[in-house]
Amino acid sequence: MHIAAVDQMANNGNSLMHRLSPVTKVCMTFLLLSALIFSDSIPKAVFLLVLASALILASRANIREVLHLAAYPLIFSVLFALILLGHSWKGGLMVILKALGAAANMLLLITTTPYTDIFGVFSYVLPGIIIDVFIFTYRSLFILLDKLEDMVKSIRLRGGLHPLKLLFNLRNIAGALGVMTIHAFDLSERMYRIYSLRGYSGKIPITREWQHLRLPDFLLLLVSIAVLTGVLI
Amino acid sequence: MSHIHLPDGVLPPVIWIPGFIICFALLYLLAKRVKRDEVRKKMPFAGVIGALMLIFMSVPLGIIPVHLSLTVLCGILAGPGLGFIAVFAVNTILALIGHGGFTVIGVNTLLMGSEIILGFYIFRLLSQKAGKTISAVLANIVALLVSTSLMITIIGSAAGLTNALPLIGHDEEHAAEVQEPDNGEVDRQQGEEPDQEVRYLFFTGWTAVAAILLVGIIIESLVTGLIVRFFAKVRPDLLDAATHV
Numbered sequence: 001m002h003i004a005a006v007d008q009m010a011n012n013g014n015s016l017m018h019r020l021s022p023v024t025k026v027c028m029t030f031l032l033l034s035a036l037i038f039s040d041s042i043p044k045a046v047f048l049l050v051l052a053s054a055l056i057l058a059s060r061a062n063i064r065e066v067l068h069l070a071a072y073p074l075i076f077s078v079l080f081a082l083i084l085l086g087h088s089w090k091g092g093l094m095v096i097l098k099a100l101g102a103a104a105n106m107l108l109l110i111t112t113t114p115y116t117d118i119f120g121v122f123s124y125v126l127p128g129i130i131i132d133v134f135i136f137t138y139r140s141l142f143i144l145l146d147k148l149e150d151m152v153k154s155i156r157l158r159g160g161l162h163p164l165k166l167l168f169n170l171r172n173i174a175g176a177l178g179v180m181t182i183h184a185f186d187l188s189e190r191m192y193r194i195y196s197l198r199g200y201s202g203k204i205p206i207t208r209e210w211q212h213l214r215l216p217d218f219l220l221l222l223v224s225i226a227v228l229t230g231v232l233i
Numbered sequence: 234m235s236h237i238h239l240p241d242g243v244l245p246p247v248i249w250i251p252g253f254i255i256c257f258a259l260l261y262l263l264a265k266r267v268k269r270d271e272v273r274k275k276m277p278f279a280g281v282i283g284a285l286m287l288i289f290m291s292v293p294l295g296i297i298p299v300h301l302s303l304t305v306l307c308g309i310l311a312g313p314g315l316g317f318i319a320v321f322a323v324n325t326i327l328a329l330i331g332h333g334g335f336t337v338i339g340v341n342t343l344l345m346g347s348e349i350i351l352g353f354y355i356f357r358l359l360s361q362k363a364g365k366t367i368s369a370v371l372a373n374i375v376a377l378l379v380s381t382s383l384m385i386t387i388i389g390s391a392a393g394l395t396n397a398l399p400l401i402g403h404d405e406e407h408a409a410e411v412q413e414p415d416n417g418e419v420d421r422q423q424g425e426e427p428d429q430e431v432r433y434l435f436f437t438g439w440t441a442v443a444a445i446l447l448v449g450i451i452i453e454s455l456v457t458g459l460i461v462r463f464f465a466k467v468r469p470d471l472l473d474a475a476t477h478v
Contacts, residue, residue, distance in 0.1 A: 109329070
């Protein structure tokens with residue numbers, strides 16, 4: 001699901017976009033996303049797509065990976081655009097442009113900001129226990145993904161997957177997922193014990209070292225506000 | 234299985250804004266209901282359930298273009314409250330990597346949350362009278378049928394119900410065109426009204442979508458049933474949340 005690749009780009013990248021405050025980047029994403037949602041003409045949508053793409057290029061992200069990720073929204077928007085094409089080609093094109101622009105904005109955010117920092121910004125508006133679920137989900141995802149990879153590999157090596165035997169495959173996959181779920185359950189109990197030892201009382205404390213905004217942060221926010229205003233007028 | 238992969242800017246605000254409002258209202262309600270003592274024990278489990286859902290979604294099903302999500306199974310394991318919170322986390326993470334837009338998080342959470350809540354209660358009800366495997370399969374089928382219908386209604390309200398629903402209108406319209414009695418009228422109509430022809434083609438597409446969804450529901454229900462059977466043999470305590478009233 002590319003989460004590891006995105007994580008690598010966000011944590012190891014070194015560009016101006018990476019150094020900006022997560023608060024700025026999340027706010028910028030929401031402002032540009034709002035601009036896209038409310039944009040009503042093709043030139044405006046093209047401009048927003050170009051702006052997000054330019055910022056991605058400036059962040060020196062792995063373009064191949066970004067294009068791969070952008071393919072998902074492209075495919076789904078094309079399907080939807082085909083439905084709308086029956087009414088007008090402009091409607092169909094707008095759907096594709098908006099989808100690509102929104103995806104580019106989201107990709108810009110996640111390839112320049114570690115997930116934990118994004119969850120930290122969300123913690124301003126969401127209840128603590130929901131943020132904890134985010135963090136626990138994210139933490140256990142990589143451990144379980146490794147387990148799944150090993151499990152699928154061993155099933156394949158032992159002839160447990162056959163391209164033409166659907167029921168046989170289903171039974172084996174269900175067994176593997178069952179084992180995985182039991183493993184996940186044990187993992188959650190182990191995590192609970194570890195966190196309890198560290199003093200977990202139902203809320204993971206989040207340090208926000210990035211609260212202070214600097215000049216580039218203010219500039220980017222101003223540009224984003226100006227873009228949204230320009231689109232709305 | 235039935236969550237919307239639509240990117241941002243496709244669903245109209247009249248759908249996704251109420252989706253967010255209802256979703257956040259439910260989240261705050263559920264977050265308040267979880268007791269402080271329970272939080273410590275249950276949060277890691279809810280997180281793991283979220284991770285499991287993300288992993289289940291990455292399991293390929295070969296030639297069938299749908300993916301598992303096993304939300305009903307997760308609901309049976311975690312219960313409706315924690316399951317709903319985990320579903321919100323899953324949809325947010327999916328939106329962050331481009332699998333569905335940010336604006337559809339609320340709607341997607343409600344769709345998948347409906348699977349969790351319905352699946353949990355149907356399984357609880359049925360497992361008191363029938364076997365666990367069959368109860369899990371039936372709970373899954375009903376929950377997925379409801380959530381898939383909701384999903385089609387939502388997409389239909391964005392694209393127009395006549396375009397979204399596979400079996401309404403198009404075949405009758407086309408039949409009427411073909412049976413037109415005047416000589417040459419059929420050719421003339423089809424030539425001058427490409428919209429009708431396109432709609433007919435889309436009817437075919439949606440029928441295919443319906444078939445794919447049905448196959449997906451059957452596969453997901455079978456896998457859920459098999460996993461529940463496995464748990465009943467190996468770790469029956471995992472099913473306690475749903476079977477103990």
